[in-house]
Amino acid sequence: MTGWLAIAGLGPGSDALVTPEVTAALSEATDVVGYIPYVRRVAPRPGLTLHETDNREELARARHALEMAAEGRRVVVVSSGDPGVFAMASAVFEALEAGPPEWRALDVRVLPGVTAMLAAAARAGAPLGHDFCAINLSDNLKPWEVIERRLRLSVEADFAIALYNPRSASRPEGFARALDLLRAICEPGRILIFARAVSTPDEALRVVPLAEATPEMADMRTVVLIGSSATRIIPRDGAPFVYTPRGVPA
Numbered sequence: 593m594t595g596w597l598a599i600a601g602l603g604p605g606s607d608a609l610v611t612p613e614v615t616a617a618l619s620e621a622t623d624v625v626g627y628i629p630y631v632r633r634v635a636p637r638p639g640l641t642l643h644e645t646d647n648r649e650e651l652a653r654a655r656h657a658l659e660m661a662a663e664g665r666r667v668v669v670v671s672s673g674d675p676g677v678f679a680m681a682s683a684v685f686e687a688l689e690a691g692p693p694e695w696r697a698l699d700v701r702v703l704p705g706v707t708a709m710l711a712a713a714a715r716a717g718a719p720l721g722h723d724f725c726a727i728n729l730s731d732n733l734k735p736w737e738v739i740e741r742r743l744r745l746s747v748e749a750d751f752a753i754a755l756y757n758p759r760s761a762s763r764p765e766g767f768a769r770a771l772d773l774l775r776a777i778c779e780p781g782r783i784l785i786f787a788r789a790v791s792t793p794d795e796a797l798r799v800v801p802l803a804e805a806t807p808e809m810a811d812m813r814t815v816v817l818i819g820s821s822a823t824r825i826i827p828r829d830g831a832p833f834v835y836t837p838r839g840v841p842a
């Protein structure tokens with residue numbers, strides 16, 4: 593049997609947002625590897641082994657997946673959203689680079705998925721319609737000073753910004769500090785979108801000016817979109833539309 597490894601994005605939650613390419617890879621796989629809640633999104637079937645691992649074991653999980661592919665198994669490593677956005681694709685390539693030279697000849701493919709910021713932006717309108725960037729607010733893998741500097745410079749460059757991993761039970765204070773920083777450098781009317789559990793039954797969207805934003809509005813299932821200075825709201829009955837114009841006046 594010729595083994596392969598696909599690193600696949602399952603999208604933000606809804607089955608409707610899983611790409612046909614990912615569905616096809618899962619249907620051919622012998623093994624699925626990933627963080628517990630993501631592996632549980634894959635339907636069990638005869639001939640498929642599901643390997644659920646803890647979130648802190650990314651590199652070990654990546655090595656295990658590569659070992660199985662080298663043994664001839666058809667392995668899918670699953671991430672939520674897109675696997676290249678704060679997820680498993682980088683971990684697999686890190687393990688591959690450090691591993692035995694034979695691993696470089698393996699059939700390894702990355703299958704894109706709908707990342708949280710794009711699903712959230714689509715729900716709100718088009719807040720990422722002009723230049724934007726994404727910042728992971730977790731300081732598990734980088735110092736807080738780096739996060740703060742990137743946030744400050746992104747605002748200075750007037751990007752719209754997507755904040756992933758804004759707040760967790762073990763890191764309650766980081767997002768509060770990020771809001772303090774934003775308040776120091778942005779106008780109080782700057783538009784923030786708190787998009788929680790997008791495309792799942794728990795989905796909730798909240799559009800608020802910076803002056804009204806509180807740390808409790810975000811949790812680990814939330815992606816926070818911060819508008820640029822040009823981002824606008826179209827009020828209407830129900831949730832407003834939010835968009836960023838396509839151009840910047842000269």
Ligand SMILES: C[S@@+](CC[C@H](N)C(=O)[O-])C[C@H]1O[C@@H](n2cnc3c(N)ncnc32)[C@H](O)[C@@H]1O
Pocket residue numbers: 604605671672673674675676677678679706707708709712755756757758787788789790791792811812813814815816
């Ligand atoms: C470790 S990152 C993984 C990102 C993922 N690879 C992606 O492309 O969306 C986890 C963070 O993604 C965001 N996220 C993932 N799914 C989401 C959803 N359905 N709704 C809102 N945010 C989501 C949250 O900020 C969460 O803390």
